[in-house]
Amino acid sequence: KMLLGALDSVQFNIPEVIVEPDDGRREVAVRVNDKREVFSTADVDSPWRLVAKLKKIFRFVEVNMNPGADLAAVEYAAVNGMLGTLDPHSVLMNPESARDMDVRTSGKFGGLGIVIRMIDRKLMVVKPMKDTPASRKGIKAGDPIVRINSEPTENLTSNEAVDRMRGDPRTGITLWIERKGETQLMRFDLVRDIIRVSAVESKVLDQGQSKAGYVKVKEFSKGISRDVADAMKEMSGKGATSWILDLRGNPGGLLEEAVQLSDLFVDSGTVVTTVSGRDREARRAEAGFGDTTSSLVVLVNGGSASASEIVAGALK
Numbered sequence: 001k002m003l004l005g006a007l008d009s010v011q012f013n014i015p016e017v018i019v020e021p022d023d024g025r026r027e028v029a030v031r032v033n034d035k036r037e038v039f040s041t042a043d044v045d046s047p048w049r050l051v052a053k054l055k056k057i058f059r060f061v062e063v064n065m066n067p068g069a070d071l072a073a074v075e076y077a078a079v080n081g082m083l084g085t086l087d088p089h090s091v092l093m094n095p096e097s098a099r100d101m102d103v104r105t106s107g108k109f110g111g112l113g114i115v116i117r118m119i120d121r122k123l124m125v126v127k128p129m130k131d132t133p134a135s136r137k138g139i140k141a142g143d144p145i146v147r148i149n150s151e152p153t154e155n156l157t158s159n160e161a162v163d164r165m166r167g168d169p170r171t172g173i174t175l176w177i178e179r180k181g182e183t184q185l186m187r188f189d190l191v192r193d194i195i196r197v198s199a200v201e202s203k204v205l206d207q208g209q210s211k212a213g214y215v216k217v218k219e220f221s222k223g224i225s226r227d228v229a230d231a232m233k234e235m236s237g238k239g240a241t242s243w244i245l246d247l248r249g250n251p252g253g254l255l256e257e258a259v260q261l262s263d264l265f266v267d268s269g270t271v272v273t274t275v276s277g278r279d280r281e282a283r284r285a286e287a288g289f290g291d292t293t294s295s296l297v298v299l300v301n302g303g304s305a306s307a308s309e310i311v312a313g314a315l316k
Contacts, residue, residue, distance in 0.1 A: 007080025220253030252306025
């Protein structure tokens with residue numbers, strides 16, 4: 001099953017490869033471009049023989065791939081195909097994906113502070129974030145970015161443009177913008193800075209006799225529990241006496257942030273227990289800042305997953 005999972009993932013991700021399993025004969029045919037070879041699967045009954053068989057198959061694949069093909073992509077696809085047969089959550093990330101995940105979970109990155117979108121092959125500024133290099137230099141929503149340094153943007157994807165604009169803090173970058181009403185391209189020389197993206201939105205809902213503090217948490221990135229605590233303090237000062245915690249569409253994130261967020265509303269008991277082999281670790285709530293006595297509503301939906309489920313379950 002792991003062998004066929006690996007090969008199926010390879011054919012899904014690598015265009016040159018086609019895999020044709022034959023369960024009756026206990027063999028699999030592998031086609032790479034115009035070359036085809038059949039491998040027996042009858043002897044694959046242990047991890048060691050799995051490795052040996054994959055070595056033979058991948059030697060055949062490597063020899064017949066297109067010149068200059070990315071062989072690392074074959075390896076990542078095979079490993080993830082095997083992992084997929086064990087559980088749906090384990091994945092081997094390539095370095096680029098791992099960096100992207102680190103950025104998402106850290107909640108901060110080196111960049112310019114603009115939200116962009118590709119519209120009709122034009123890279124458009126959707127909005128500049130407040131108090132960032134882009135907003136301080138005067139970049140506006142609706143500005144089309146036509147060049148990043150000397151590179152035209154018309155053939156870039158949104159992700160490629162983001163990669164170009166992110167970078168180490170205190171490094172320079174030049175954006176060329178074609179602003180409506182201006183006869184010439186506008187040049188903006190910017191210096192990247194640390195951009196922190198808060199995944200928390202909050203507001204006080206006035207219910208006449210009482211006020212409720214509404215907090216939406218979009219994901220569990222680093223610092224979320226602190227942001228929620230700060231929002232609660234601010235809304236308490238405005239008269240909030242009950243809380244609505246909105247986790248709808250929140251896909252999860254860092255376990256530690258889920259525990260600390262739950263801890264804002266409970267001061268005793270087990271929030272979650274993690275089990276790894278024979279090791280069990282109970283994460284318990286502690287008395288501290290928060291509100292453990294006021295009314296609380298938690299909103300979830302089908303998009304609330306992972307850390308959101310932990311929080312909702314613990315608070316229930």
